Amino acid sequence: ATVLYAAPVDTGNPDCNTPVTACDLDQAxxxxxxxxxxxxxxGTAEYNRTQSIILNEKVTLTGTVTIRTNAIGxxxxxxxxxxxxxxxxxxVRDASGPSSDNIKCEQxxxxxxxxxxxxxxxxxGLDADDCTxxxxxxxxxxxxxGGLTLATAGALSIEGSTVSGNQGGGxxxxxxxxxxxGLWWWLRQR
Numbered sequence: 001a002t003v004l005y006a007a008p009v010d011t012g013n014p015d016c017n018t019p020v021t022a023c024d025l026d027q028a029x030x031x032x033x034x035x036x037x038x039x040x041x042x043g044t045a046e047y048n049r050t051q052s053i054i055l056n057e058k059v060t061l062t063g064t065v066t067i068r069t070n071a072i073g074x075x076x077x078x079x080x081x082x083x084x085x086x087x088x089x090x091x092v093r094d095a096s097g098p099s100s101d102n103i104k105c106e107q108x109x110x111x112x113x114x115x116x117x118x119x120x121x122x123x124x125g126l127d128a129d130d131c132t133x134x135x136x137x138x139x140x141x142x143x144x145x146g147g148l149t150l151a152t153a154g155a156l157s158i159e160g161s162t163v164s165g166n167q168g169g170g171x172x173x174x175x176x177x178x179x180x181x182g183l184w185w186w187l188r189q190r
Contacts, residue, residue: 003038004028008045008065025053032059041065041090053077055085056109062088073097075104076121079131083109093119102143105131105154113138124149124168128156128176141165150176158182 005022006029007013016023016031019042028039041047041063049069055077067090069076076095079085083105092102102118105111106129115137118125123145126133130153139162140147146168150156152175160182163170171180 002036003040004031004036006039006041006047008041008043008047029053029055029059032057034058038062041067049076054080056080056082058084060086060088061090062086064089066091066093068094069100069102070094070096073100075101075127077103079103079105079109079111081107081109083111085110086112086114087116088114089116091117091119093117093121095121095123097122099123099145101125101127101145103127105129105133107131112136117141118143118147121145125166127151128154130154133157135159135161137161139164140170144168146170146172148172150174150178152176155179 004016005019006025007022010024013021013023016028022042037058038060047067050071052074076092095102100122101124102121104127110132113135117139121143125140125143126148129151133156135158137160143166147163147166147170150173155177157179
């Protein structure tokens with residue numbers, strides 16, 4: 001009863017109630033309520049976006065799919081005031097345009113990433129600016145502005161993630177609270 005189902009393209013389905021009647025992602029997000037806030041992204045095709053996904057409420061997006069945001073010219077996913085967002089098993093990639101991040105969390109938003117890959121942004125993979133961000137696992141790679149950034153306000157906690165090959169550096173912080181763990185595990189694996 002708490003799950004909505006989304007498909008990579010508009011299927012014309014009116015309700016998003018089952019995997020068979022999955023609707024497009026924007027329609028599913030429009031049906032999110034305080035009691036129905038999990039959106040399962042179905043299928044194997046990429047979710048090609050032409051506009052940012054703006055999340056200012058409690059919502060969970062889950063699915064082993066790729067959200068490609070190269071046609072937007074802006075941030076791929078924007079989490080703002082009121083946003084309490086959990087992303088699970090997703091790949092978000094290719095945010096293109098000046099200062100385009102794969103995920104931008106701001107204005108007191110909250111984001112939890114579980115095994116999420118953020119790849120190939122023109123700017124930063126995850127930009128946490130006045131945001132509380134928690135990252136477990138996942139890969140941050142090939143982002144031109146860096147893997148993860150934290151501005152002066154907010155908190156960023158990273159555990160067991162891979163951060164590599166980012167032109168602007170791996171993890172940067174100009175203040176706030178930054179916690180990184182999992183280094184011992186990484187050293188033991190080498």
